[in-house]
Amino acid sequence: APKSAILPSRNHPPRPPTIVEPASATARLVRGLTTVGAPRAQMAAGGKRALFLDCDDTLYHNGFxxxxxxxxxxxxxxxxxxxxxxxxxxxxxxxxxxxxxxxxxxxxxxxxxxxxxxxHRVHLDFGADARLREMLARLDHGSSEVRVFTASVASHALRCLEHLGIAEQLVTPERPIIDVKSVEFRSKHHREAFTIAQSLVRVAEPALCTLVDDNWTNIRAAKAAGWRTVVVGHVSRYGEPASGLEEADHVIGSIHELPTILPEFFVCEHAQQSAAALARAE
Structure with missing residues (x-):
């Protein structure tokens, strides 16, 4: 469905976000890799931070x-x-x-x-993204929960990830897709969807959750839920400059720029080299 782009109120001057300039499935598998109906009693504990990545028009961009x-x-x-x-x-x-x-x-x-x-059975016209794959390989899953959080269904998101060549990097039985079914059919236009998503990854504080999304309405709802926010795209689908989106903590031109604004979610290159050397020695 089309994504809404709502301008900030004229009565409240927008707070400038940090802006980064653009850099020069089978049904069985889906059932195993989606979070649905997890018991609420098991959701509230833990202190890890969480990174939620939207799928469509965030992990890839094909002109909508x-x-x-x-x-x-x-x-x-x-x-x-x-x-x-x-x-x-x-x-x-x-x-x-x-x-x-x-x-x-x-x-x-x-x-x-x-x-x-x-x-959601539509043609996908994009392919593998080697640069994105390299970036995702540096995610620090040891200290963070990283999930794909889509407003669609897991089967569609999984097809997109497979086309990009990154499905196995982001989706495992331990890191299932969070989709519309997972959040009890709440829309990402409403803060309740983010409250449920937070509970699914067992993160206690909203401030420890970060949403990366292209949709301005989703960004506003996540901010209302107390999350940190990153909007992807310097200009909205409808031509508005993202510098005017008050609820965005950061603005990036593409998903590939994520490590420049959220380095805490990534393993530094030196640490990766040390780990690789240790593995070779063993």
């Missing part, structure tokens, strides 16, 4: 082609299966954060699982 295909897919599904016009499907999204939430809020009969799995 995938987002447009998803919009068309959702509209076609609504017309074919639900008898709803394109205009109505867009209206549901704008009013409720996702079309699915709109269907439920307005009590329009639908099959939730069929809707989610069907509308």
């Amino acid at each position: 082609k995938t987002a447009e295909l998803l919009t068309v897919s959702i509209a076609q599904y609504c017309e074919t299966h639900l008898g709803i016009t394109y205009e109505k499907s867009v209206e549901l999204y704008k009013q409720h954060g996702t079309c699915l939430k709109g269907l439920e809020a307005e009590h329009i009969p639908h099959d939730r699982e069929h809707f989610l799995e069907t509308v």
